[in-house]
Amino acid sequence: KAGVTQTPRYLIKTRGQQVTLSCSPISGHRSVSWYQQTPGQGLQFLFEYFSETQRNKGNFPGRFSGRQFSNSRSEMNVSTLELGDSALYLCASSFWTGAAGELFFGEGSRLTVL
């Protein structure tokens, strides 16, 4: 069974640009969650999508957005990038929504903002 796939794995952007990250969940999983991981802040929850609907949202500004497609693949977008957006962005898929299910994480997309 293929795991969670995130693309791209690494990317470098400059301030003010926007970025789109992609996540393909494990087959059969309908929940996709996104997390921001930084050395000082640990894992910060961005949002969760289940069956194309946003179920939960963390405390991030509106520059961070996401969506989920009918095949459960998900994208997240960050507009008007800031230096502080440099982080590892992790995607996790789950069979269940919310905290009820085991999260299966991808290897992440490492974003550097210059």
Place this chain on the structure above:
Amino acid sequence: QQQVKQSPQSLIVQKGGISIINCAYENTAFDYFPWYQQFPGKGPALLIAIRPDVSEKKEGRFTISFNKSAKQFSLHIMDSQPGDSATYFCAASFMDSNYQLIWGAGTKLIIKP
């Protein structure tokens, strides 16, 4: 009431020793407490989880101890091995689809040969 405090931030243990990581939570209604393990360059993966109806759960060399009255739970790694070197995250939540996990800040564990 939604924080999970994890300590220590980093930990160095000799091979064969016992590694202990502690977490404290505030919301007494939480009923699901997982631990995730993350190796460098990888995403976190579920290691072990406990519900509050038991005080201890053991899987191989990994044990969760749970103290409901103190609102604390801890991860014990017996006979620690260099391959256990990783970052460990505790989390807590309601076993409910309307809630997300509340994560601890993580503990970087290094096992010295």
